[in-house]
Amino acid sequence: MSDETTPICSAKGCRTAAVWVLAWNNPKLHTPERRKTWLACDEHREHLSQFLGVRGFLKDVVTLAEWESRPSAE
Numbered sequence: 001m002s003d004e005t006t007p008i009c010s011a012k013g014c015r016t017a018a019v020w021v022l023a024w025n026n027p028k029l030h031t032p033e034r035r036k037t038w039l040a041c042d043e044h045r046e047h048l049s050q051f052l053g054v055r056g057f058l059k060d061v062v063t064l065a066e067w068e069s070r071p072s073a074e
């Protein structure tokens with residue numbers, strides 16, 4: 001894995017290329033408009049979404065391509 005430009009899934013121990021972006025916000029730490037992002041492969045998208053969702057942090061789940069096409073992400 002020498003291509004450092006390839007985004008990798010954020011799930012622990014996973015080295016799969018990411019295809020999803022999970023945008024989230026912890027209201028205790030972040031201002032409301034701030035977006036933290038996790039990356040996820042197909043396999044871990046649901047797992048990571050649930051992790052954030054049960055805490056009420058999850059704001060958005062979009063494909064990596066869509067996220068990167070958005071103006072001024074972050």
Ligand SMILES: [Zn+2]
Binds near residue numbers: 011016040041042044
């Ligand atoms: Zn993964």
